Amino acid sequence: MSRLLLLACVALAAAPAAAQFNFNLNRLVDTVKNVGKAAGEIGEKEEIEIGRDMAARLLGAAPLAAGDPVQRYVNNVGRWLASQTERPDLPWHFGVLEAPQLNAFATPGGHIFITRGLLERMRSEAELAGVLAHEIAHVLRKHHLKAIQKTAQLELAGTAVSTLARQDRNTANREKLLAAGSELFARGLDRSDELEADRLGVVIAARGGYDAYGLPTVLQTLQAMNPEDSGLALMFKTHPTPSERLDALERMQPTLDAYAGQPQLAERFAGAARR
Amino acid sequence: MRIGLLLLLLLPALSFAEPATVIRATELRAAAATDAAVVAPLAEGAKVDALERKGGWTRVKAEGGAEGWVRMLALRHAGGGAAKPGDSGISQLLNVARSGTSGTQVTTGVRGLDAEQLANAKPNAAELQKLQGYAAGKDAAAGFAAAGRLQPQSVSYPREGG
Secondary structure: OHHHHHHHHHHHHHOHHHHHOOOOHHHHHHHHHHHHHHHHOOOHHHHHHHHHHHHHHHHHHOOEOOOHHHHHHHHHHHHHHHOOOOOOOOOOEEEEEOOOOOOEEEEOOOEEEEEHHHHOOOOOHHHHHHHHHHHHHHHHOOHHHHHHHHHHHHHHHHHHHHHOOHHHHHHHHHHHHHHHHHHHHHHOOOHHHHHHHHHHHHHHHHHOOOOOOHHHHHHHHHHHOOOOOHHHHHHHHHOOOHHHHHHHHHHHHHHHHHOOOOOOOHHHHHHHHOO | OHHHHHHHHHOOOOOOOEEEEEOOOEEEEOOOOOOOOEEEEEOOOOEEEEEEEEOOEEEEEEOOOOEEEEEHHHEEEOOOOOOOOOOOOHHHHHHHHHOOOOOOOOOOOOOOOOHHHHHHOOOOHHHHHHHHHOOOOHHHHHHHHHHOOOOOOOOOOOOOOO
16 A cells, blocks of 8 residues: 555656646546556566567567577576476576677566577586576566566556546556566666576576586676677676676675586587587 | 697687786685695785686686686686777677768668667567477476486575675
8 A cells, every 4th residue: 555655656746747637636546556456466477478578579679590409409408497496387488689799688477588699608508507597587586577567657657647548558558568678678677686686597507407607607708808899788788797796696605616516518508509 | 630629619618818817815726626725825906817717716827927726706807908809790890881882871781689779679479489489398408407417406595685
């Protein structure tokens, strides 16, 4: 209830334009309640649908990279890792995007992407596993979903009363959520979400039986690159610096060291990822 | 010789010397283990050449010529353009496209994921369908893991806030 009131206050503050209409507080609260329902209680089914729509948009920006074997390979690694988590039965999908930039993306409900540019900088399956596990952690903790909800609620609260007819609200809600989702890929998550995904990613890769140092190794690769490299621009804009992420991972040293001796599978990686 | 070179390229560890800086005072050790003999102390800010990585350890050559192992997380590689002034090639590609004979921006054909492309992307249903066709089942993935001799482990998430 207090959350609802807070939203109503935010809506009031954010909607000066609405003042020129015959302003009705009850109707505003009703709208916010409506949005709160649409976004605040997103069930797993809708989470998956939103994520699928976001994945389709990502694929509109960059299609899948050519090569069935590499796509199937990445799905095997990712699916194995996802099976070691608390959400093993989501419809997990993994894809390599045809893009020279270095990046990886997750959408709610289990669609995960890595760019060809990043894959080409990796040297082992353990490194790939580290990055996929980081993205899986975003899905587990619903980082994107929560961020999208926040943005969409604020926007809707500001505009819904004056511009939307009641019956159009659900469609509009969905559109707003998707727009917020696309924007999120360009803006990035909270720093704390990224660092949490790093910590959980290390654990998930270790659970999968991989050398736990896969993710730190990729971060070190990124850190050693020229930060002005155009292929890093979006990733550096949307993530803490690799150096900061490596600093933060020192907390994970006991886990990292306990599972440092597990396989890296460099040869299997080389065979599958490089044709 | 050619095969040897190929093998070298396939090595998972760093296969080249890369300048790096020690970010906190630590020790150079004779082997990649905390209980290995100390070869020499390393001061914060010391410059080394990173040679190879094994688990959480990196083999380095210190300024005085001493070689040994140091904690990977205690190193930051040069970056900043000092080590590798190169680019992964995207900006050059774009520059070529942009400075074509007309001088106008002709960026079509240069694909990729930057903020603008993400913002303007339209859903691609065909690619989504293709993606779904690549999905691996739980059992198939377990078989794949077994083929790689990956042993599942029970590992707890870290306590948050601690």
